[in-house]
Amino acid sequence: MKRMLISALVLLGLAACATDGEDYAKAIANSVSPSAELKANIVKDAQQIIYDPASIRDAEISNLATLSDGTQGICVRADSKNVSGVYVGVHNMGVKIENQKPDGAALEHPLCNRPDVKWNPFPELERMKSK
Numbered sequence: 001m002k003r004m005l006i007s008a009l010v011l012l013g014l015a016a017c018a019t020d021g022e023d024y025a026k027a028i029a030n031s032v033s034p035s036a037e038l039k040a041n042i043v044k045d046a047q048q049i050i051y052d053p054a055s056i057r058d059a060e061i062s063n064l065a066t067l068s069d070g071t072q073g074i075c076v077r078a079d080s081k082n083v084s085g086v087y088v089g090v091h092n093m094g095v096k097i098e099n100q101k102p103d104g105a106a107l108e109h110p111l112c113n114r115p116d117v118k119w120n121p122f123p124e125l126e127r128m129k130s131k
Contacts, residue, residue, distance in 0.1 A: 023068060028116050031063030034074060038064065041101045042076060043124050053128035055081035058090055061122040062112070064097065072097040075112035078125060 034042075039061065047053050059078035066072050077092035094109025095102050111117070 024065075024111060024114065025116060027065040027067050028063075028114065028118070031065040031118060033120065034061055034064050035100065038074070038097065038100045039122070039124050042074075042095065043128060045102045046076075046125060047128055050080055050128070051083055052081045052085075052130065054130040055087070056126050056128055057087075059122040059125035060119040061125070063118045063120070073111070075109065075117060075119075076122065076125070077112065077119075078122070 042061070046056075050056065056078050057080070060076070062075040064072055064074050074095050074097055075092050076095060077090050079087050079090045082088050092108060092112040094106045094112050096104040
């Protein structure tokens, strides 16, 4: 929990780093498809934090964006069941990437809601098994 809180603060700090939206627009325009290694690492981490991994549906992953300072980030969105067994609706998560691995995340990160973010199907996340 402490790690997630620190990670969320780091990501919120990243959102404040750029001087204006044009920096983000440039990073998004130059973003690249995530590698198979990165997607596998995201799935591995998700397996540990999602209550019911087998319930994942409507999963998508954005392209990997690199900001002018070298910081990398990606967005993931999906629907899943909560502890009551009810689907909660699609939510997104901004994920900071370090060496092809997740290094912190923030639920409903504002950059993931930008209309210029490029989304791709993420079937690997939908194929997770129950814990």
